[in-house]
Amino acid sequence: MREIMYRDAxxxxxxxxxxxxxxxxxxxxxxxxxxxNFKTSVGLYEKxxxxxxxxxPISEAGFVGMGVGMALTGLRPxxxxxxxxxxxxxxxxxxxxxxxxxxxxxGQATVPMVIRAPIGAGRSSAxxxxxxxxxxxxxxxxxxxxxxxxxQEAKGLLKSAIRDDNPVVFFEHKMEYTNKFDIDDxxxxxxxxxxxxxxxxxxxxxxxxxxxxxxxxxxxxxxxxEGISCEIVDLRSVVPLDRETIIASVKKTGRLLIAxxxxxxxxxxxEIAANVMEDVFYWLDAPIARxxxxxxxxxxxxxxxxxxxxxxxKILEKARALVAPTA
Amino acid sequence: MAKKLVKKQYQGVYETMYKxxxxxxxxxxxxxxxxxxxxxxxxxxxxxIATGVCAxxxxxxxxxSSHRGHGHLVARGANTGMMMAEILGKKSGYSHGKGGSMHIxxxxxxxxxxxxxxxxxxxxxxxxxxxxxxxxxKQVSVSFFGDGATNEGTFHESVNMAAAWxxxxxxxxxxxxxxxxxxxxxxxxxxxxxxxxxxxxxxxxVADGMDVEAVYAVAAEAIERARAGKGPTIIEYxxxxxxxxxxxDPGDYRVRRDTKEKEKWMKRxxxxxxxxKMLGSGIAESAIRKxxxxxxxEIQEAVTFAVDSPYPDVSEAFTDVFTD
Ligand SMILES: Cc1ncc(C[n+]2csc(CCOP(=O)(O)OP(=O)(O)O)c2C)c(N)n1
Ligand SMILES: [Mg+2]
Numbered sequence: 001m002r003e004i005m006y007r008d009a010x011x012x013x014x015x016x017x018x019x020x021x022x023x024x025x026x027x028x029x030x031x032x033x034x035x036x037n038f039k040t041s042v043g044l045y046e047k048x049x050x051x052x053x054x055x056x057p058i059s060e061a062g063f064v065g066m067g068v069g070m071a072l073t074g075l076r077p078x079x080x081x082x083x084x085x086x087x088x089x090x091x092x093x094x095x096x097x098x099x100x101x102x103x104x105x106x107g108q109a110t111v112p113m114v115i116r117a118p119i120g121a122g123r124s125s126a127x128x129x130x131x132x133x134x135x136x137x138x139x140x141x142x143x144x145x146x147x148x149x150x151x152q153e154a155k156g157l158l159k160s161a162i163r164d165d166n167p168v169v170f171f172e173h174k175m176e177y178t179n180k181f182d183i184d185d186x187x188x189x190x191x192x193x194x195x196x197x198x199x200x201x202x203x204x205x206x207x208x209x210x211x212x213x214x215x216x217x218x219x220x221x222x223x224x225x226e227g228i229s230c231e232i233v234d235l236r237s238v239v240p241l242d243r244e245t246i247i248a249s250v251k252k253t254g255r256l257l258i259a260x261x262x263x264x265x266x267x268x269x270x271e272i273a274a275n276v277m278e279d280v281f282y283w284l285d286a287p288i289a290r291x292x293x294x295x296x297x298x299x300x301x302x303x304x305x306x307x308x309x310x311x312x313x314k315i316l317e318k319a320r321a322l323v324a325p326t327a
Numbered sequence: 328m329a330k331k332l333v334k335k336q337y338q339g340v341y342e343t344m345y346k347x348x349x350x351x352x353x354x355x356x357x358x359x360x361x362x363x364x365x366x367x368x369x370x371x372x373x374x375x376i377a378t379g380v381c382a383x384x385x386x387x388x389x390x391x392s393s394h395r396g397h398g399h400l401v402a403r404g405a406n407t408g409m410m411m412a413e414i415l416g417k418k419s420g421y422s423h424g425k426g427g428s429m430h431i432x433x434x435x436x437x438x439x440x441x442x443x444x445x446x447x448x449x450x451x452x453x454x455x456x457x458x459x460x461x462x463x464x465k466q467v468s469v470s471f472f473g474d475g476a477t478n479e480g481t482f483h484e485s486v487n488m489a490a491a492w493x494x495x496x497x498x499x500x501x502x503x504x505x506x507x508x509x510x511x512x513x514x515x516x517x518x519x520x521x522x523x524x525x526x527x528x529x530x531x532x533v534a535d536g537m538d539v540e541a542v543y544a545v546a547a548e549a550i551e552r553a554r555a556g557k558g559p560t561i562i563e564y565x566x567x568x569x570x571x572x573x574x575x576d577p578g579d580y581r582v583r584r585d586t587k588e589k590e591k592w593m594k595r596x597x598x599x600x601x602x603x604k605m606l607g608s609g610i611a612e613s614a615i616r617k618x619x620x621x622x623x624x625e626i627q628e629a630v631t632f633a634v635d636s637p638y639p640d641v642s643e644a645f646t647d648v649f650t651d
Contacts, residue, residue, distance in 0.1 A: 051461055057484070057487060061480055066453050069450065072434075073455045093450065096443075096444050097442075
């Protein structure tokens with residue numbers, strides 16, 4: 001075990017995969033000379049040169065589309081979007097091109113491409129730099145949607161994403177970049193599509209994504225002291241969705257709370273609740289509940305932002321209510 | 328040094344143009360007979376462009392195509408039977424019926440796909456050029472699109488990057504004056520769309536898109552330039568589509584500037600003009616007939632193959648979303 005920052009785990013994954021396979025290259029705004037807006041590619045430009053670590057113009061549709069063309073012709077581009085909000089600027093290339101070309105070509109084409117983009121609120125970045133795009137992206141077929149929680153996941157899942165022959169959208173949480181985690185170097189690759197039970201428990205299943213996994217773990221400790229035993233499932237990817245792990249856990253605990261930072265409406269919580277309902281309905285002791293970003297644009301002021309975004313406190317409250325309903 | 332089509336290329340060039348012409352006429356028949364699901368955007372009238380440009384390409388080069396893509400595919404030697412089958416939604420089509428007219432892809436011919444999104448393919452073709460540069464393969468990528476696509480951001484973004492990084496890419500504007508019903512002259516304040524090349528610091532060329540020799544001359548130069556590592560070129564070809572925007576569109580809006588506009592352009596049929604040129608150059612009528620007959624046989628075979636092919640099983644709707 002060693003300690004590493006989330007952003008450095010990403011850099012290590014990029015570095016190791018570039019070292020391993022000369023078809024891997026990185027492009028995006030500010031990724032080269034300064035090593036990325038969030039410092040996730042420091043040193044790679046110096047090591048691999050200008051053609052492999054490419055500072056692009058501010059042309060999201062253009063360079064995401066170039067990534068598609070590179071992937072179609074045999075490279076494995078990793079394309080960084082500075083904020084996941086900007087994915088919408090490149091939306092056609094992501095949604096209509098990257099994720100559909102294999103299907104539209106009847107399986108002739110493969111698009112081994114990764115789009116990395118930071119999600120999450122908490123930095124007073126307001127409505128256009130704080131959103132979490134996993135729900136909107138997951139709606140469209142043809143791309144995997146990955147949400148690493150810790151540095152271990154960031155590294156192991158990114159390495160798997162780069163080796164995957166399908167397009168993968170890889171959402172990093174911007175509030176985690178400088179947080180430190182223990183990482184086990186014995187784990188090289190984490191398979192995409194397998195959820196991870198981060199903590200076993202008996203009374204309630206909390207399926208969490210990204211940063212909310214750590215918040216759920218903290219909440220679980222407090223709830224333990226109150227006599228509530230939580231099972232924390234780190235979803236790791238929305239597409240593919242590991243239904244089996246969720247269903248097995250809910251059958252054991254009888255309760256399900258889903259915590260994800262995308263907007264609530266048509267969100268990840270809604271999807272998982274509906275997706276597992278037929279399988280878990282007769283095992284449930286309480287209605288399925290969810291925690292998400294409410295359906296308002298994210299506000300700037302900390303006085304407005306922090307109270308509304310998903311938090312440890314909200315997980316605590318909801319979990320308590322599900323396990324021990326008052327009245 | 329302007330490159331010229333030489334006489335020994337004439338036969339092949341003519342065959343390609345004639346094949347496109349006959350292919351599209353048969354596609355139109357499918358539509359009229361109610362055999363075709365959806366729509367198709369015919370390349371009739373614009374044959375000289377894809378033919379002339381692709382005559383200057385190597386087998387391992389890439390092309391990106393648009394919604395009006397049948398001609399580009401034929402020019403690259405795609406299998407006409409598999410194209411027809413795809414247009415009819417059959418299992419034996421290039422995409423097993425999942426793509427249709429607007430999404431025919433033939434990866435084995437370096438065809439990165441026709442594309443249903445106007446301007447959608449421009450960055451993709453540009454990325455292929457980047458891959459060629461990255462690998463040092465000396466391949467060139469050619470992006471075909473219409474006048475309308477030049478007003479999409481992807482055009483600007485792609486050309487700008489290709490120019491900045493000297494990518495081996497050639498951008499072909501097929502200026503047929505219209506984007507569906509909208510006259511480009513009503514929505515763009517420049518007479519020649521290629522003028523924009525100046526803004527990216529790259530060469531631009533305009534040529535007559537109804538004259539395959541003129542098409543070839545500028546394309547060959549641009550392609551050679553790209554292959555030599557000197558960067559991208561924008562070429563604008565002035566052309567006209569014989570039919571409406573797609574099958575079923577009468578195209579009768581093209582009278583606002585000149586009620587005889589269509590008739591005037593149709594007098595300049597690129598296929599007939601080149602046939603005449605061949606005869607003038609001493610090629611025997613019988614040799615041309617022979618080539619036409621061979622094309623006709625291929626087209627009839629393609630039609631039969633497509634019509635006789637079965638539809639895909641519904642289970643195929645669920646395959647090819649991901650690769651394992
Ligand atoms: C992004 C996008 N906008 C609009 C359309 C609808 N549409 C299809 S073809 C077309 C006209 C394109 O004109 P042009 O680029 O000149 O090509 P042409 O059809 O003339 O060959 C339009 C507007 C589309 N498919 N994609
Ligand atoms: Mg047009």
